[in-house]
Amino acid sequence: MSIIIPGDQLPVDETTLNSKKLTVGPSIYVDPLLDNQMTISNAGIFTHKEKKTKQLITVESSSKNYIPAVGDLIVGTVLGGFGEFFKVSLSNYKPPAILSYMAFENATKKNRPNLKTGSLVYARISAYDPNIDVELECFNPTTGKAEGFGELTGGTxxxxxxxxxxxxMFNENNPVLEHLSKKCQFEIAIGVNGKVWIKGxxxxxxxxxxxxIEQAQRLASGELEQLLKKLWKQHNI
Incomplete structure (x- = not known):
C-alpha cells in the first residue's frame, strides 16, 4: 500500500501490468490517444490486487462524489415510481437511477415488488451512459436469483x-468488520456509492x-477495539 498524488508514476512496472487481464479502478485515467497511458487524477491510497488470471489497480481517495460504473453494487433510496420503473437515489444532488419492476427475481407483470417511497434497496448497476439514466437490477444476471439483492428491511x-x-467491500478480512463480528451479530450491505446499510x-x-462504522473510517486499526468498548458502554449493551 502506498500514497500517491497526481503526477506520480504508478508503483507497478509495465511487465507486471501486462502479465494478466487488467481492470482499472477509480482515480486512474487511461488515455486512448497516448497508447493507453495511465495517469493519476486524484491523490489517495494505491492498491494492486492480483488473482490467477486478472488484476486490479485503484487509487482510493477520501471523496463522496460517486461516479457510477457498470457492475457496481450500491445501496439506494426509492424516491417513487413512474410507469414501469422506480426512481432510486444513489447519492445526494445527482439525478436518480431507474429500477425496472421486472428487474427482480421471479418478477412478472402480476407479481412485482411494491416498494414504498423511502425504501432501501441493494442493487447492481446494469447500464450506465452519462447521457441517459443509470439502470439498476436487483438480481444476479448470471443465475437470475436475488442472492442478497432487493429491498433492505429494518436497519439503517x-x-x-x-x-x-x-x-x-473488497477486503474480506478487514479489521473493522472483524472486530464488530466479535461483539455482536449483524447484517450488512455495502454500497460503493458510500452508503452502508447495517442491522443489529x-x-x-x-x-x-x-x-x-461511521467513526471507524477515521481511526487506525489499533483503536477499533477501544471504540467498540466505548460505544457499547455508552449504550448499555
Whole structure:
C-alpha cells in the first residue's frame, strides 16, 4: 500500500501490468490517444490486487462524489415510481437511477415488488451512459436469483467516504468488520456509492453499529477495539 498524488508514476512496472487481464479502478485515467497511458487524477491510497488470471489497480481517495460504473453494487433510496420503473437515489444532488419492476427475481407483470417511497434497496448497476439514466437490477444476471439483492428491511444507513466503502467491500478480512463480528451479530450491505446499510439484533445495537462504522473510517486499526468498548458502554449493551 502506498500514497500517491497526481503526477506520480504508478508503483507497478509495465511487465507486471501486462502479465494478466487488467481492470482499472477509480482515480486512474487511461488515455486512448497516448497508447493507453495511465495517469493519476486524484491523490489517495494505491492498491494492486492480483488473482490467477486478472488484476486490479485503484487509487482510493477520501471523496463522496460517486461516479457510477457498470457492475457496481450500491445501496439506494426509492424516491417513487413512474410507469414501469422506480426512481432510486444513489447519492445526494445527482439525478436518480431507474429500477425496472421486472428487474427482480421471479418478477412478472402480476407479481412485482411494491416498494414504498423511502425504501432501501441493494442493487447492481446494469447500464450506465452519462447521457441517459443509470439502470439498476436487483438480481444476479448470471443465475437470475436475488442472492442478497432487493429491498433492505429494518436497519439503517450510514454514509462514509467512497474509499472506505470500497475498503470494507473488497477486503474480506478487514479489521473493522472483524472486530464488530466479535461483539455482536449483524447484517450488512455495502454500497460503493458510500452508503452502508447495517442491522443489529435490536434498535440500540443497530445504532451502536452505525456509530462504530461511521467513526471507524477515521481511526487506525489499533483503536477499533477501544471504540467498540466505548460505544457499547455508552449504550448499555
Amino acid at each position: 444507513v450510514v454514509e462514509v467516504d467512497l474509499g472506505f466503502a470500497r475498503y470494507l 439484533g435490536d434498535l440500540v445495537t443497530t445504532l451502536a453499529c452505525c456509530q462504530y
